[in-house]
Amino acid sequence: MANxxxxxxxxxxxxxLVQRVYQHREMLVEGFTxxxxxxxxxxxxxxxxxxEARRRELQxxxxxxxxxxxxVEETNPDWRDLWVEIQG
Incomplete structure (x- = not known):
């Protein structure tokens, strides 16, 4: 996630992922985001x-x-919001 x-x-x-991104987007999660x-x-x-995902996160x-x-820039050079792409 980025600002x-x-x-x-x-x-x-x-x-x-979809649920968690929604929570961050709506600022429902206290903390850094x-x-x-x-x-x-x-x-x-x-x-x-x-x-495995948790180990990668910590890495x-x-x-x-x-x-x-x-x-980020290797796959998303414009830093566009991928939210639309992950919604079912």
């Missing part, structure tokens, strides 16, 4: 196993910011 291109970036994991206005889904990864959280920005 704008090259802005604040939030990394998390969930078993219900609400404080920083991170309402744009700019990147995501799907995993079969929630533990990415340890990354330098420049690595996270590069990861």
């Amino acid at each position: 704008r291109k090259n802005g604040a970036i939030y990394t998390g994991s969930t078993s219900k 609400k404080t920083h206005g991170c309402v744009l889904l700019v990147w995501f990864e799907a995993h079969e196993d929630l533990q 990415i959280k340890r990354w330098k910011r420049s690595w996270k920005v590069r990861m």
Whole structure:
């Protein structure tokens, strides 16, 4: 989640992506995303196993910011909101 291109970036994991993104977009979740206005889904990864997803989340959280920005821009150079694409 991000608040704008090259802005604040939030990394998390969930078993219900659509529901969780909705909560962030509507600012229903206290914490970093609400404080920083991170309402744009700019990147995501799907995993079969929630533990695997959690390990990946923790790995990415340890990354330098420049690595996270590069990861987003490799697949979403304009930082467009992917919310429309994940809705059923």
